[in-house]
Amino acid sequence: xxxxxxxxxxxxxxxxxxxxxxxxxxxxxxxxxxxxxxxxxxxxxxxxxxxxxxxxxxxxxxxxxxxxxxxxxxxxxxxxxxxxxxxxxxxxxx
Amino acid sequence: xxxxxxxxxxxxxxxxxxxxxxxxxxxxxxxxxxxxxxxxxxxxxxxxxxxxxxxxxxxxxxxxxxxxxxxxxxxxxxxxxxxxxxxxxxxxxxxxxxxxxxxxxxxxxxxxxxxxxxxxxxxxxxxxxxxxxxxxxxxxxxxxxxxxxxxxxxxxxxxxxxxxxxxxxxxxxxxxxxxxxxxxxxxxxxxxxxxxxxxxxxxxxxxxxxxxxxxxxxxxxxxxxxxxxxxxxxxxxxxxxxxxxxxxxxxxxxxxxxxxxxxxxxxxxxxxxxxxxxxxxxxxxxxxxxxxxxxxxxxxxxxxxxxxxxxxxxxxxxxxxxxxxxxxxxxxxxxxxxxxxxxxxxxxxxxxxxxxxxxxxxxxxxxx
Numbered sequence: 001x002x003x004x005x006x007x008x009x010x011x012x013x014x015x016x017x018x019x020x021x022x023x024x025x026x027x028x029x030x031x032x033x034x035x036x037x038x039x040x041x042x043x044x045x046x047x048x049x050x051x052x053x054x055x056x057x058x059x060x061x062x063x064x065x066x067x068x069x070x071x072x073x074x075x076x077x078x079x080x081x082x083x084x085x086x087x088x089x090x091x092x093x094x
Numbered sequence: 095x096x097x098x099x100x101x102x103x104x105x106x107x108x109x110x111x112x113x114x115x116x117x118x119x120x121x122x123x124x125x126x127x128x129x130x131x132x133x134x135x136x137x138x139x140x141x142x143x144x145x146x147x148x149x150x151x152x153x154x155x156x157x158x159x160x161x162x163x164x165x166x167x168x169x170x171x172x173x174x175x176x177x178x179x180x181x182x183x184x185x186x187x188x189x190x191x192x193x194x195x196x197x198x199x200x201x202x203x204x205x206x207x208x209x210x211x212x213x214x215x216x217x218x219x220x221x222x223x224x225x226x227x228x229x230x231x232x233x234x235x236x237x238x239x240x241x242x243x244x245x246x247x248x249x250x251x252x253x254x255x256x257x258x259x260x261x262x263x264x265x266x267x268x269x270x271x272x273x274x275x276x277x278x279x280x281x282x283x284x285x286x287x288x289x290x291x292x293x294x295x296x297x298x299x300x301x302x303x304x305x306x307x308x309x310x311x312x313x314x315x316x317x318x319x320x321x322x323x324x325x326x327x328x329x330x331x332x333x334x335x336x337x338x339x340x341x342x343x344x345x346x347x348x349x350x351x352x353x354x355x356x357x358x359x360x361x362x363x364x365x366x367x368x369x370x371x372x373x374x375x376x377x378x379x380x381x382x383x384x385x386x387x388x389x390x391x392x393x394x395x396x397x398x399x400x401x402x403x404x405x406x407x408x409x410x411x412x413x414x415x416x417x418x419x420x421x422x423x424x425x426x427x428x429x430x431x432x433x434x435x436x437x438x439x440x441x442x443x444x445x446x447x448x449x450x451x452x453x454x455x456x457x458x459x460x461x462x
Contacts, residue, residue, distance in 0.1 A: 004313030018202040018242035018270070020178055026100055026148030033178035035203040035242045035271055036318075038102045038150050088313040090242075090270045 005087040009058040009076070011094040013083050019091055021049055034091055048079055052092065057083065098337060098376060098385065100148030105155055105342040105353065106137065108165070112158035114184045115221030115451035116209065117286040118248055118277045121157065122356055125457040130346040132367070134164040138171045140343065140366050145175045147372040155182040157345065160192070166199045173200025180205060182246075185232040186225050190239075193232070197239045204236045205244040205273070210252070211259030219252060221451045230267070237268045244271040249300060249322075251292040251446060257300045261307045264315060272315055274304050276322035280354035280409055282452040288441040289449050296442075297325050324438035328399065329406025329422035336384035336408060341375060349374045351381055354409035358418045384408050384419070391419060393427040 007013065015021060020033040021041075030046035032039035041049065047067070051060045061076045068075070086092045110125040132140075141152065152172050159165055160183055172179045181196065185206045193204075206229055210216035216226035236243045245264035249257060257274065264272040276297070279287050292300075301321065308317045323330065333340050333352045342350040347365040350356060356363065361380040375381060383389065387400050394405045405411075406422020414423045414437070415430045423430035450456055 016242075016270075017240055020202075022176070024148070024150065031150060033150055035244055036103075036151070036153065036180050036205070090316050 005084075005094050007057060007080050007084045007087055007094060009056065009061070009080075011057045011083070012054060013052045013057065013087070013092045013094040014054065015049070015052065016090055016093050032091060034089075039091070044078070045082060048082060049086075049092075052083075098381075100372075101144075101341050101375060102149065102339050103151040103153060104144050104149055105153045105340065106140070106159075106168075107155050107157060107342065107344050107353070108137070108159040108162045108168070109345050110157040111161045112156055112184060112452070113161075113186055113222055114158070114207075114225060115453045116207075116219060116248070117221075117282055117449035117451055118219075118250060118290055119282040119452040120278060120280045120353055121452065122281050122354070123285060123458045124356075125157075125452075125454060126345045127454070131162075132345065132347050134167055136347065136367065137164075137168055140347075140371060141168070141172050141175055141177060143366070143371040145177060147375065149177065151178045151180065153180045153182055158184050158187065160187045166192075166195050169196055169201050170199035178202065183207070184220070184222075184225070185229045186222060188232045188235075190232075190235040193235050193239055193241075197241055201241060203242040203244065204233075205246050206233050206236070207246040207248065208260060208263065209248065211256040211263050215253060215256070219250070219449075221449070221453075230263075233267045233269070242271070243267060243269040244273060245269045246273045246275060249274060249276045249292070250290040251296070251442065252290075254292040254296045254300050257303050258307065261304070261311075261315075265311065270316060271318065273318045273320065274300075275318075275320040276300075278320070278323065279413070280357070282450070284413055285450055287437075288444065289447050291324070291438055291442040292322075293442040294325055294439065297322055323407070323410060323422075323424040324434055326424045327426045329403050329410075329424040331403045332407035332410075332422070335386075335404035337375070337381035338385065338404065341371075341381075349378070351384070352407075352409065355380065357409050358412055389419060391421065393425070394421050397427070 024031045030041040061079050064075050065072045109131055169179050179201050180203045182205045209219035213226040217223050233243055247260040277283050277290050336351045342353050347367045348363040363380050364374045364378050390405050394400050406424055408418040411420040411422050412418035414434050421428040423434040
């Protein structure tokens with residue numbers, strides 16, 4: 001079995017093979033579909049996960065900094081915390 | 095009346111047939127026979143309707159869903175219309191070839207039940223010789239095919255000491271997820287309660303062991319811990335609230351708020367054969383009966399947790415207090431809580447009676 005994933009700026013996160021992300025038009029928001037679980041994503045989480053397409057965490061952070069014009073250290077902290085939580089729940093791999 | 099939000103998921107009980115005979119089964123004691131099961135086209139229409147109303151996931155369950163030869167067709171249809179499929183199975187009828195076809199149809203996740211950590215006890219509980227070894231082989235095939243695996247470990251007085259071994263089994267199998275499910279006493283489980291109920295001490299010890307393992311395996315194995323109602327202090331948010339997030343469709347097409355709802359006297363359940371699913375969800379009296387918080391008596395009505403646990407479980411309130419509209423007696427604020435605890439304690443401390451296995455020969459014939 002694999003060890004616990006540690007998310008850092010060099011990680012390249014992506015959705016686990018058994019997980020789907022889609023826009024739910026009934027609820028007007030992005031959702032994650034995982035084994036017997038539905039996660040309703042808030043806007044920030046959706047912005048982060050939609051960038052998990054092979055980019056490094058550092059590149060995702062830079063992209064968000066440019067898009068939202070927020071301090072890099074704040075964004076970095078939030079992005080890494082959210083991705084770590086998602087990795088711990090098996091939603092993403094890196 | 096405010097319109098309810100659409101359900102997130104539906105439990106599709108494709109059949110009540112099952113090769114296993116687990117005495118803890120939550121299926122009703124009145125099992126539906128093969129002859130009343132809906133056909134492929136009707137199930138596909140139900141899946142279409144579910145997507146149309148905003149459902150995101152389908153749990154193919156039973157009984158044993160793989161007794162249906164059209165399971166691949168149903169999974170493929172679910173995939174085509176955008177539903178995420180979960181297969182909830184005993185696994186003993188599966189092999190790698192069929193799993194491969196299900197995977198090709200879009201299946202991403204399989205939940206396999208395990209009755210114990212070793213074959214002898216597991217096969218005794220499941221009432222199916224050779225079952226455990228086949229489950230292990232199928233679980234390994236699930237992983238080889240790249241699908242997610244959940245180990246469903248149902249905990250009762252006979253295997254409560256093996257909880258660490260069952261977690262180790264899940265780790266060895268490469269499962270993503272384990273459900274540590276202390277038996278819920280509905281259907282056959284209620285009928286077999288005395289044969290299944292562990293002592294308080296054994297239960298507490300198992301819960302403590304699971305917490306330690308969960309911490310140790312953080313990031314490697316996801317735990318879902320279904321805690322035992324009879325030793326609880328607050329009730330579970332059963333189904334996340336009646337008619338709020340989930341619905342259940344029986345093999346013949348009856349639409350239920352939960353799989354034990356048919357035990358509640360006076361409720362009439364409508365069928366997807368007769369009415370649109372969305373209309374049943376929105377308007378059927380059975381769904382309205384305990385939806386939201388207006389129906390709640392005390393101590394729920396003034397409780398600050400009423401939108402946390404939604405009054406707990408209606409079927410348990412019925413089974414223990416005789417009235418489905420009472421607070422769930424799992425709550426220590428219920429006047430019936432002591433009765434619940436006394437039942438558990440008395441039964442757990444007595445010698446375990448023999449199982450009444452879940453099989454058609456032991457089932458109650460449905461009233462016409």
